[in-house]
Amino acid sequence: MEDCLFCKIIKGEIPSTKVYEDDMVYAFNDIEPQAPYHIVIVPKIHISSANELTEENSKYVARIFEVVPKIAKELGFAENGYRVINNCGEDGGQTVKHLHFHLTGGRQFLWPAG
Ligand code: AMP
Ligand code: ZN
Numbered sequence: 001m002e003d004c005l006f007c008k009i010i011k012g013e014i015p016s017t018k019v020y021e022d023d024m025v026y027a028f029n030d031i032e033p034q035a036p037y038h039i040v041i042v043p044k045i046h047i048s049s050a051n052e053l054t055e056e057n058s059k060y061v062a063r064i065f066e067v068v069p070k071i072a073k074e075l076g077f078a079e080n081g082y083r084v085i086n087n088c089g090e091d092g093g094q095t096v097k098h099l100h101f102h103l104t105g106g107r108q109f110l111w112p113a114g
Contacts, residue, residue, distance in 0.1 A: 001046040001098070004046055004096075004097065004098050005096050005098070006040075006042050006096055006098035006100060007046055007098060009026070009028060009042075010026045010042065010044055016028035016029070017029040019039050019071055019075075020039075020041075020067055020070065020071050020074075022063070022067070023044070024043060024044055024059075024060055024063045025041060025042070025043060025044060025060070025063050025064055025067050026041075026042050026044055027039050027040065027041040027042070027067065027071060027103075028040055030102065034102075034104060035083075035104040035105060035106050035107050035109075036077075036105070036106025036107055037075055037077055037082070037103070037104065037105040037106040038102065038103070038104050039071060039075075039102070039103040039104075040100050040101070040102060040103075041064050041067060041068070041071075041100060041101045041102075041103055042098060042099065042100045042101075043057075043060035043061075043063075043064065043099055044060075045057070045060065046098055047060065047098070047099040048097045048098065048099065049088050049089060049094060049097060049099055050086055050088040050099060051088060051089065052099070053099075060099075061099075064101055065084075068082075068084055068101075068103055071103060072103065072105060075105070077105035077106050078105075080105065080106075081105070082103060082104060082105035083102075083103075083104045083105070083109045084101050084102065084103055084104075085101065085102040085104065086099075086100070086101050086102075087102075
């Protein structure tokens with residue numbers, strides 16, 4: 001996807017602070033962090049949102065959730081806990097149309113608000 005911000009980040013055409021990378025997944029620090037730790041985790045193929053997930057491509061989501069505890073342990077906030085968020089579509093507040101999960105930690109999040 002030529003015009004996709006996260007595809008450009010994956011290709012290195014736009015700079016990012018890499019936190020983790022493997023054959024399927026790329027993770028980097030969010031440019032506008034909402035918590036002391038705020039990492040964006042993306043599949044290395046363009047999937048525009050959770051609405052596009054299928055039996056064929058859901059392995060990327062499985063890999064992302066394998067990577068979540070690795071990153072949280074590596075950065076030292078696993079034990080205290082964290083929140084993983086996916087925003088889908090307009091009502092979900094999705095601004096970048098490339099599937100991504102926000103991994104946020106280092107502070108307490110309130111539920112349902114906050
Ligand atoms: P969402 O609103 O769920 O689509 O999340 C998009 C996220 O991407 C936001 O939290 C932005 O702060 C973040 N973001 C946008 N541009 C960049 C960038 N160049 N580098 C890192 N994070 C970015
Ligand atoms: Zn993309």
